Amino acid sequence: QVQVVESGGGVVQPETSLKLSCAASGFTLSNYAMHWVRQAPGKGLEWVAVVSYGERNKYHAESLKGRFTISRDNSKNIVFLQMNSLRPEDTAVYFCARARDFGAYSNDAFDIWGQGTLVTVSS
Amino acid sequence: DVQMTQSPSTLSASIGDRVIITCRAGQTINKWLAWYQQKPGKPPNLLIYEASNLQSGVPSRFSGSGTGTEFTLTISSLQPEDFATYYCQQYNSYPYTFGQGTKLEIK
Numbered sequence: 001q002v003q004v005v006e007s008g009g010g011v012v013q014p015e016t017s018l019k020l021s022c023a024a025s026g027f028t029l030s031n032y033a034m035h036w037v038r039q040a041p042g043k044g045l046e047w048v049a050v051v052s053y054g055e056r057n058k059y060h061a062e063s064l065k066g067r068f069t070i071s072r073d074n075s076k077n078i079v080f081l082q083m084n085s086l087r088p089e090d091t092a093v094y095f096c097a098r099a100r101d102f103g104a105y106s107n108d109a110f111d112i113w114g115q116g117t118l119v120t121v122s123s
Numbered sequence: 124d125v126q127m128t129q130s131p132s133t134l135s136a137s138i139g140d141r142v143i144i145t146c147r148a149g150q151t152i153n154k155w156l157a158w159y160q161q162k163p164g165k166p167p168n169l170l171i172y173e174a175s176n177l178q179s180g181v182p183s184r185f186s187g188s189g190t191g192t193e194f195t196l197t198i199s200s201l202q203p204e205d206f207a208t209y210y211c212q213q214y215n216s217y218p219y220t221f222g223q224g225t226k227l228e229i230k
Contacts, residue, residue: 035219037167045159045167045210047219059217062124095166107214109157111178113166 009117022096146211
């Protein structure tokens with residue numbers, strides 16, 4: 001079964017760090033670009049970051065101002081999102097999603113999504 | 124960033140109705156538009172990619188059209204399972220952006 005499963009969320013205090021993981025199964029992760037998307041409670045979807053299949057290319061939402069970093073370990077079939085200096089407005093469900101096309105870094109929709117992991121930033 | 128604007132924000136309709144949701148991009152995005160359906164507590168589900176291509180496994184009552192800056196999602200005959208929130212997304216350029224969503228409610 002083709003799927004991705006996120007983990008690593010939780011309740012953290014402002015200005016702390018958290019690292020999310022996205023484990024892939026049922027497909028060869030190294031063939032696909034991967035994305036993170038977040039959704040604040042009761043709000044819409046916000047794209048966060050992308051990493052190309054070989055990790056050569058990355059792009060992060062400008063609004064994150066260098067606090068978040070996407071990475072991957074293809075040998076372990078895992079994608080990561082390192083989040084630093086967390087703020088209450090970062091509270092959201094974080095989804096990992098696969099680019100639909102084999103090898104595509106851009107111009108591609110997301111066909112496989114995980115169930116998400118909830119990050120709550122609160123003092 | 125490319126701003127994506129959906130209309131309406133909320134839509135009330137009945138089983139069997141034909142509904143149309145519109146998405147407008149702030150600049151041309153060619154054909155690089157997707158539509159997703161999201162139900163409460165669930166991740167989004169890809170319905171349409173490249174503006175008009177039906178994702179595998181998605182019922183044929185869903186269809187998409189448009190190019191450039193104006194796009195539509197049409198559901199030809201609403202079924203009970205279609206009541207959800209729908210999002211458009213541009214993937215012409217980074218940062219990818221989503222519309223604010225259209226909540227489809229039962230009339």
